[in-house]
Amino acid sequence: MSEKIRPDEFRESMDRCLSGVKADPFLAGRVIASKEGEPRMKRKLSVSLVFVLVALLALGTVAYSATRLFKNVNMNGEVISTEPPTDMADSFQEAGINMKEVNDLMQKLIQEEPNDDVIISVWCTSPTDNATTSSTRNRMKTFNDYGDFLEFVAGVDYLTLPAQLPEGYTSFTAKVYMECLWGNTPELIDRGEDGPVQFVRYTFDDSAAVITSYEMTFSYDNPEKDIMIAERLIGHPSEVYVLRDCDSAEPVTVNGMEKALRITIPGYIYPTQIVMLKSLHTNQYIHVNRPPEVSSPDDGLYKKEEVFVCSKGSDPKELLKLFNAE
């Protein structure tokens, strides 16, 4: 007969394993300060008027070498190593990612953009810890004009963007940054603020940074809506996009999208998402799981490009119009 673990024993076991996880005495202050430091957001929340649209475009590029055919490069695009694969690279290879294609794309993007025009985000791995993350952001490239941004991404034919700013959307910003791997122990500097959310920042040696992805973000303001759009392309291993029991999904038609789904996520801050998964790498797919009780299209293999269009409270049809620039 099995020994029974009572809930109180369960809690005590977990607490002993989590003894190093302690409350941060400064958290409340940071949360309060985060709002006070965001006057635009404060106004937006108080009157629920301002529209925010954010599109995240992550061009998945993995510079970690998977075989000797490929090279590690630093943030300047210079070869820093031709070392054989790491565990992570192995996982990419096992996942069937075409490393040459990814590497070529990354090199192309690096060459197109001067170093001073990128933000560097770091995924840090230390010798003792499995992994820590940070979002150190430097040298951001911003766009003041949507046309400039479209021009910037013109060479990337698998980004799906509205062809023009939808009517009524006047304020526009965009950022570009690269995501890197860094193999040395991070040095904690301080908690730095990035918008309403603060991140732990680390120093890192630029020369050791290995670019793993390329991401673009843009946003609009509109005084009457509160919608968020996110779009991204990721070169990471295929990931199962799991719908929860309470989620629902249905096919929708969106210009420039392939097999678009509208997913409704009750309770989430952005309850409506439009998802399009399109090929970035041959043989890379995302499997959309569907709980049996949810009305949604058949389970299927959706290709790798991901497009998220998220709405906070507005009519989902508005999202389709928005993304179709209607």
Place this chain on the structure above:
Amino acid sequence: MSIVMGPDTATDRDQKLISLVDRYQEPLLRMCCLYLRDRSLAEDAVQETFIKAYRALDSFRGESSEKTWLMRIAMHICCDINRTGWFRFMNREITPEMFVDQAAPPPEERDEELATAVMKLPRRLREVILLYYYQGMNVNEIADALNLSHSSVSGRLKRGREKLKNMLEGRELDE
């Protein structure tokens, strides 16, 4: 049930936020650590939880407990993190000792076995097991927090117990 309703002034709001952080930060952080299996991501998730809670204090009507409300926010944030590129990059090797205070008495081997087994559970099962056994929430509260039906929560609890029983030699969770 303690209720946060209609803060009148910024000071009231701040005080209520401070009170919520004081009472629920550590449970949320530990829950998020077990859920995300990464401390940095868990800290980000908890901070984001309180930011969202702070902004939504006015609209919280006390229809659920504060703990259920915060857990619901945290679970959605963790779920969202789960879907991000950052999370996909992480090394998911599970080692409970990364959460242990080195100055504290080390956990017993059976503690680590249990924690590892829980963290190896599929996400859907892990979240209900943690909410039920670790956070002490009942099935109705979990259903509310995760927006699931009562039967879904019960079914996941049952499957979670079965999986844990298979992973833990000679031990199982008490129903």
